[in-house]
Amino acid sequence: MDGLNANEQREFASRMERRQMKEFMTMYSKMVQRCFDDCVTDFTTKSLTNREETCLMRCIDKNLKSSQRLNERFQEQNAAMMQSGQLGPK
Template identity: 55%
Template sequence: MNMNFNDTEQRELNSRLERKQMREMLTTYQNLLQGCFDECINDFSTKSIQSREEGCLMRCLDKRQKASERLTARFQELNQQMADKGGAPGQ
């Protein structure tokens, strides 16, 4: 994508992308929450979280977040390599 934006266009674009990124962050957050809920909370004999469940939950959040950060770094590197080879943008 080789488009030239003037200042007004760039401002409008930035504000839209910011909003999209915020929405994406929130979706990621909710995915994380639901994913760890689904995997760690399976006992409905009580209505409060058990300490075993809470431990699982915290480790799940930690591990998934670290995985996500690692994958983000890899994705960016690979994206950059593509761009350098003259492949398509992807960013």
């Protein structure tokens, strides 16, 4: 980004923010769909059963924790690569 002027830097940052939001919304939508498919089985009532609600909460918690752990590992790997000189400006 050093070779970009201020307007280009703002545009780049804006595009990155939109991309990150899109990726987050895609991940969130997939998680909701997966948990719904796995947990909701009774369509005879408009409310969730206790079992469905418990299943959904566990499913969402598990997905969020696994996503958080993956992000942590990615950051650890990225930091290690930066330290070893494998990643970074050339």
